[in-house]
Amino acid sequence: MIKKSMIIGCLLVTTGFAAFELQTVNPSSIALGNVISLYPYSLNPAAQTENVGKFLRFDYSRIFGIKGLDYYELQAGWTSIGKRSYGAVLRSFGNPIYQEKTIVFNHARRIINVLAAGVSLHFYHIAISGYDSDGTVGLTIGAKCYISEQLQFAVLFQNVNSPSLYDRSNRLPECFSAGLSYTPHPRIDWCMELFKDTEFPFSTRTGVRIKTLPCLDLMVGAQLNPDRFTGGLALHWKQFRFDAALLHHLVLPYTICCGFGICY
Amino acid sequence: MLRVRNMLLIKKTGFLVIVLCQTVLLLAGVIPSELLTLYLDMENIPESDLETYLEQFIINPLQWDRCNVTDIETLPLRDHIKEKLIIFKNRNIATENWIDFQKEARLKDEEMELIEFFFEISEKRSKYKISAMNFFSFKTDPDIDIHKNLLRGKIVNNNGGMIGIVAERDYDERAVWDYRNVCLKTPLLLDRLEISAASFRFNWGHGLLFSMNGMAGKSANFMGNILPRSQRFGVYMGSDENRYLHGINLTCRLKNITMYSLVSYHKLDATIKDSVVESFRTSGSHVTDAEIAGKDALSERTICGGVLYTRADNQWGVLFYQSQYSYPVAKFFRNSGQAGLSVYNKFTAGSWMFSGECALLGTKELAFVQGFIFSQAGYKVGIQIRYFSDWFFTPLSSVMKEYSGTTANERALYLGVQGKLNRKYRLGAYIDFFSKNRSMEPGVDPPRGTDVLISLHRQWRGNHFLDFRYKRRSVSQSMFENILKNQLSLSARYNILDELSVSIRSTVVKLQTGADKNTGMAVSVYSTIKSHGKIKLTAGATHFYSTAFDSRVYLYEPGTPLRFNMVSLNGTGYRWFLTLQKEISESFIWITTAKIQTKRGIADKHFHRTAIIEFQMLVDL
Numbered sequence: 001m002i003k004k005s006m007i008i009g010c011l012l013v014t015t016g017f018a019a020f021e022l023q024t025v026n027p028s029s030i031a032l033g034n035v036i037s038l039y040p041y042s043l044n045p046a047a048q049t050e051n052v053g054k055f056l057r058f059d060y061s062r063i064f065g066i067k068g069l070d071y072y073e074l075q076a077g078w079t080s081i082g083k084r085s086y087g088a089v090l091r092s093f094g095n096p097i098y099q100e101k102t103i104v105f106n107h108a109r110r111i112i113n114v115l116a117a118g119v120s121l122h123f124y125h126i127a128i129s130g131y132d133s134d135g136t137v138g139l140t141i142g143a144k145c146y147i148s149e150q151l152q153f154a155v156l157f158q159n160v161n162s163p164s165l166y167d168r169s170n171r172l173p174e175c176f177s178a179g180l181s182y183t184p185h186p187r188i189d190w191c192m193e194l195f196k197d198t199e200f201p202f203s204t205r206t207g208v209r210i211k212t213l214p215c216l217d218l219m220v221g222a223q224l225n226p227d228r229f230t231g232g233l234a235l236h237w238k239q240f241r242f243d244a245a246l247l248h249h250l251v252l253p254y255t256i257c258c259g260f261g262i263c264y
Numbered sequence: 265m266l267r268v269r270n271m272l273l274i275k276k277t278g279f280l281v282i283v284l285c286q287t288v289l290l291l292a293g294v295i296p297s298e299l300l301t302l303y304l305d306m307e308n309i310p311e312s313d314l315e316t317y318l319e320q321f322i323i324n325p326l327q328w329d330r331c332n333v334t335d336i337e338t339l340p341l342r343d344h345i346k347e348k349l350i351i352f353k354n355r356n357i358a359t360e361n362w363i364d365f366q367k368e369a370r371l372k373d374e375e376m377e378l379i380e381f382f383f384e385i386s387e388k389r390s391k392y393k394i395s396a397m398n399f400f401s402f403k404t405d406p407d408i409d410i411h412k413n414l415l416r417g418k419i420v421n422n423n424g425g426m427i428g429i430v431a432e433r434d435y436d437e438r439a440v441w442d443y444r445n446v447c448l449k450t451p452l453l454l455d456r457l458e459i460s461a462a463s464f465r466f467n468w469g470h471g472l473l474f475s476m477n478g479m480a481g482k483s484a485n486f487m488g489n490i491l492p493r494s495q496r497f498g499v500y501m502g503s504d505e506n507r508y509l510h511g512i513n514l515t516c517r518l519k520n521i522t523m524y525s526l527v528s529y530h531k532l533d534a535t536i537k538d539s540v541v542e543s544f545r546t547s548g549s550h551v552t553d554a555e556i557a558g559k560d561a562l563s564e565r566t567i568c569g570g571v572l573y574t575r576a577d578n579q580w581g582v583l584f585y586q587s588q589y590s591y592p593v594a595k596f597f598r599n600s601g602q603a604g605l606s607v608y609n610k611f612t613a614g615s616w617m618f619s620g621e622c623a624l625l626g627t628k629e630l631a632f633v634q635g636f637i638f639s640q641a642g643y644k645v646g647i648q649i650r651y652f653s654d655w656f657f658t659p660l661s662s663v664m665k666e667y668s669g670t671t672a673n674e675r676a677l678y679l680g681v682q683g684k685l686n687r688k689y690r691l692g693a694y695i696d697f698f699s700k701n702r703s704m705e706p707g708v709d710p711p712r713g714t715d716v717l718i719s720l721h722r723q724w725r726g727n728h729f730l731d732f733r734y735k736r737r738s739v740s741q742s743m744f745e746n747i748l749k750n751q752l753s754l755s756a757r758y759n760i761l762d763e764l765s766v767s768i769r770s771t772v773v774k775l776q777t778g779a780d781k782n783t784g785m786a787v788s789v790y791s792t793i794k795s796h797g798k799i800k801l802t803a804g805a806t807h808f809y810s811t812a813f814d815s816r817v818y819l820y821e822p823g824t825p826l827r828f829n830m831v832s833l834n835g836t837g838y839r840w841f842l843t844l845q846k847e848i849s850e851s852f853i854w855i856t857t858a859k860i861q862t863k864r865g866i867a868d869k870h871f872h873r874t875a876i877i878e879f880q881m882l883v884d885l
Contacts, residue, residue, distance in 0.1 A: 145760060155789050196787070201811075
């Protein structure tokens with residue numbers, strides 16, 4: 001019975017997601033309307049240069065609250081004083097029947113004061129019970145431009161080498177995102193992103209972060225096509241940081257994401 | 265089998281010839297396309313026509329000493345560049361070299377690169393100037409093959425005489441240089457006579473009968489749409505294989521009077537059935553048996569004479585022409601020949617400028633355009649009315665029209681405004697109300713519609729810019745076929761450093777045809793890096809999604825200079841592009857462009873990948 005429910009669960013997800021469709025569950029990104037190109041700990045390696053020193057972070061989510069669709073993400077990285085960053089990420093999604101695992105190595109550098117660029121190498125591995133497992137390598141490149149203290153622009157190209165699984169029959173998502181963030185007030189960040197997966201129409205995403213207290217940020221966001229509403233909070237105390245986010249789906253149950261990190 | 269072998273041999277030989285020429289051939293700078301006023305919506309305009317449009321400005325640049333403010337206004341350049349040129353022109357300062365020109369006109373390096381294409385100054389230089397361009401591209405769809413080759417060269421002497429050649433091979437054509445052409449121009453004789461021979465084009469009035477540019481679409485540059493271009497013959501080195509004249513022309517300038525005359529004998533591509541011309545073939549492609557059979561099948565003999573009276577900035581002129589064809593062109597002219605008369609005017613009165621042309625074909629067909637522009641305090645407002653009778657058609661005409669096709673059948677009112685809101689913002693807008701005179705379908709109202717364009721341009725001190733354009737098009741074709749199209753375009757560039765810039769372009773199209781609704785969208789991000797070693801690298805990507813072919817998106821893409829890189833995007837997918845430009849010496853530029861596209865139709869299952877590699881060499885000795 002449990003096996004059957006898991007298969008149904010997987011099928012439910014695959015109607016919405018192809019393999020490795022879901023590439024991060026970082027709560028801050030989710031809370032800001034799934035904006036992935038602009039902020040650290042998400043997918044753009046160039047944004048990691050904003051960190052100072054070393055960091056370690058763990059995020060977890062159970063997608064749509066469905067048992068067996070658990071997503072774990074462990075990140076570690078280091079950014080030098082010269083704004084060179086190195087990082088590694090381990091991701092695991094699925095259950096004993098369907099498993100997606102990703103190992104990521106990334107490197108980024110602040111080339112000049114106003115421009116950072118980075119690259120990530122992803123090792124994708126998929127295992128489906130009763131079938132052969134398969135793996136492939138994907139290359140992701142990103143850049144972030146600090147136009148002014150208030151205005152920032154970022155671009156991210158995922159899987160630019162067109163990786164595929166199972167004899168090229170399953171292409172992994174090749175995505176493009178271009179984001180813009182604006183800080184009209186020291187306590188308010190607004191961001192917007194245009195996201196495109198080769199297979200699907202453009203999706204617009206937007207979010208606002210309000211720094212209500214010195215240790216508390218509140219975030220709210222939305223994405224169009226498909227329509228989603230998100231919200232979340234970030235608590236930070238000394239080197240520690242705790243994030244949580246809630247994603248609303250029009251049909252399926254809510255998804256809760258939470259994570260904990262330390263930066264030292 | 266033998267034919268296939270021969271074709272392969274021809275292709276291989278052709279390739280060798282091209283590579284050999286590549287090593288021998290020797291031009292000039294590179295067009296920074298972002299400073300041009302590019303056409304926004306090209307539904308009815310092929311890319312090749314846009315190339316021809318630019319070619320004619322470049323091949324026949326304006327003489328700075330002789331041109332006037334109106335000539336500058338009609339160029340497809342950004343307003344801020346034209347403004348600098350007009351201020352400089354009004355100061356009447358003589359310059360003998362481009363360095364002084366740039367200094368006096370206060371033009372930036374990037375702007376200057378562009379200006380040198382559009383103008384000639386009486387520069388003290390060596391006796392001869394040799395310029396050449398060789399372009400060829402490979403394509404991998406379905407097999408690797410030479411996609412296109414274009415070779416163009418000219419030798420200009422100090423006195424203005426020139427000789428030029430052009431040769432081209434289109435995709436899959438059997439002959440190496442299927443199209444070849446030559447043009448000649450003598451130096452100014454007796455201080456009043458200009459003669460050119462072989463292939464040429466003629467600019468007269470607003471282009472009702474003759475035009476140098478192969479097209480005239482509505483653009484954001486409304487002044488260019490309403491004002492006439494200078495009246496003159498221009499040598500032809502374009503890649504359009506049909507729409508030009510071939511013979512000899514003479515221009516004689518006597519104080520305020522200029523006389524024009526031409527004699528032309530030209531073989532055109534046409535489909536002839538039962539000794540009657542069924543259609544003109546203007547694609548220039550000679551691949552299929554029918555296309556090859558139609559090559560040079562129709563001969564055209566043309567004579568023409570005209571006189572223009574000029575006083576200050578005012579002009580009045582009259583022109584007569586007659587063309588005779590080797591077969592009856594009944595479908596278009598109702599007989600085997602055509603005769604026409606044109607009357608042209610342009611005059612100014614204070615802040616008002618009037619310009620128009622009226623043309624009569626035979627005794628029945630009439631067309632006219634008449635417009636005026638009012639300028640005051642940095643703002644310009646213009647109105648133009650146009651009328652084309654049902655069967656008005658001339659092969660070399662190029663005038664702003666809504667309905668393309670062989671017969672005109674159109675009337676319209678065009679209103680435009682442009683102005684500088686302040687130092688940073690420029691606004692431009694037009695509205696065009698158009699209609700056919702009558703419907704060719706019985707019981708159906710004549711199609712009619714409205715085009716609206718609003719553009720806003722913001723410029724920053726560091727040469728960064730942001731350009732917004734909104735276009736709305738509404739066409740009522742019949743009771744159940746109303747079309748409403750909304751299009752929003754954005755273009756921005758941020759210069760991170762003098763040598764490094766990042767640009768973004770995006771267009772969103774929403775189309776409603778009857779009850780059907782479709783959308784299209786494309787975004788392109790690219791970056792340009794210039795190094796001190798005179799290397800320029802542009803790389804970027806375009807992503808697109810369009811639910812139907814009708815909602816396809818046209819987006820400018822950086823690529824090989826002098827080629828018009830406006831790509832048509834439909835389905836879903838992405839494109840990567842990379843252009844490397846290397847200036848080997850002051851007079852030698854090598855450009856390589858690679859483009860890869862991965863795309864599938866919305867209803868298709870699989871993606872299809874194509875690649876194009878282009879090489880271009882520009883030499884200026």
